[in-house]
Amino acid sequence: MATGLLALLDDVSALVKVSAASLDDVPAQVSKTTGKVSGIVIDDTAVTPKYVVGLDPSRELSIIFQIAKKSLINKVVLLSPAALILGFFAPWAIPPILMLGGAFLCFEGYEKVHSMFARHHADEHNTQGEDLKVITPEELEKTRIKSAVRTDLILSAEIVAITYATVADKPLATQIAVMLAVAVFITVAVYGFVGLIVKADDIGLHMAKENHHQRIRAIGQGIVKFMPHFLSILGYVGTAAMLWVGAEIIAHNIPFTSHALHNLEEALAHLPALAWLAKVLVSAVGGLILGAIIEKIVVAVRKLF
Template sequence: MATGLLALLDDVSALVKVSAASLDDVPTQVAKTTSKVSGIVIDDTAVTPKYVVGLDPKRELSIIFQIAKKSLVNKAIFLGPAALLLGYFAPAVIPYVLMVGGAFLCFEGYEKVHSMFSKSKHEPHDEPTEEMEVITPEELEKERVGSAVRTDFILSAEIMAIAYATVAGSPLVTQIVVLLTVAVFITIAVYGFVGLIVKADDIGMHMAQEKFHPTTRKIGRSIVRSMPKFLTILGYVGTAAMLWVGAEIIAHGLPFLHHPLESLEHALSGVPALAWLVKVIILALGGVVLGFIIAKVVGLVSGLFKKPAKKAVH
């Protein structure tokens, strides 16, 4: 009995040592994963503020908290375990899931680029062509939160898939801890920064009050004046990040694209900043091209299934 108990304790001790050793690698794996999903994180951060535009300023932080909470639940409860199960039962599918997500990012990025260059073609008419639906502020808030969560779900799925791909060869304990840590860290980082962006105007206006030192007031006024331009730039950066990350994911899964990029990066290795910039520009342009092709295919397919318009009765 005593011998069996000692043997069991030895096994438990060995398991704890192995787990502890694997957990020592968690910070490195989290850092590696975070760097790989940085483009998606930038895009998520750039996209989210638009969902609170036009709503009650007093409700902004509450709305962001709702989105963040659902984002964390999706990552930690649904997407993380789904990545683990898929990696265990069908690991060969992971690269294709990533590439599908990359294609979606390119498509979304192209749509944003297209909308930037065709705003004049979609200016609203002076009078609505049909009766507008009237909704309450509560319904509008609910609709905005739902839309934000749907967009975040797709980006979160890509984040968790990349996170799993990074730790696929690690012990199960490390995989679970890294995925959970990434889910919590990225959610807090993204929505904490989004909250700061959304309330920056209020912070600036508060700092600009007469009761503060002239330097503080000047900084506050500068914050208020610069926020519109900052949000515009952030939107451009988010779009570029979406395109280059999507294209890089696809290129990584296709050797005939991945190898030339590696060769180019190696050729410019003497100037790392230039190598990175050239690679990003090539990937972003490739993302636009791929997004354009996908958009045309989607338009063609949707046109095939579109119901013919009913003839008006005179």
């Protein structure tokens, strides 16, 4: 009886040691995964501020908190368990899902680029006597939140899928720990930074008040003047990141294109920064072309139905 108890304790001790060793790997895996999803994070950060533009400034942080809360729930309660279950029962489905998500990012990126060049024409079209629906600020806020959460759900699905693909060969405890850590870290980082962005002009206005030192007032005025330009730049960066990440996800799941990207990096290995820039540019251009093709297909399907 004593021998059996000792053997059981030895087994428990070994299991604890294995679990502890696997959990020690969590920070490294979180860091690795965060780097892989950086493009999606940039896009998520760049897209979100537009959902609070034109709303009551006193409601901005509340709206961002609601979006962040629903984003975290989607990642932790819906997407992460779904990825774990799918990875256990149908691991072959992960790459196609990643590629579908990548194709959607390319499509969205192309739509954004197209809208940049077609904006003037669209503005003229919208002024030709169209009836506008009048809604209350509360309804507008709810609509914006729903739209933001819908967009975030797609980007979050990509983040979770990439995270799972990174730790698919790790023990279950490591998979769960890494996916939860990435979900919390990215959600807090993205929406914390978004909150800072949308309130930066208010901070600048407060610093520019007469009761502050002249240097502080100058900094505040500079922030107020700089923020519109910063938001524009962030929008361009987000669009480029969407194309780059979408195309790279697809490329890495196709042997020919994966080898081509790898060969490009090897050819410029002596210049790491140039190698990274070349890969990003090639991926972004490829994503733009793929997005244009998908857009034509979508238009054709819409016409048919």
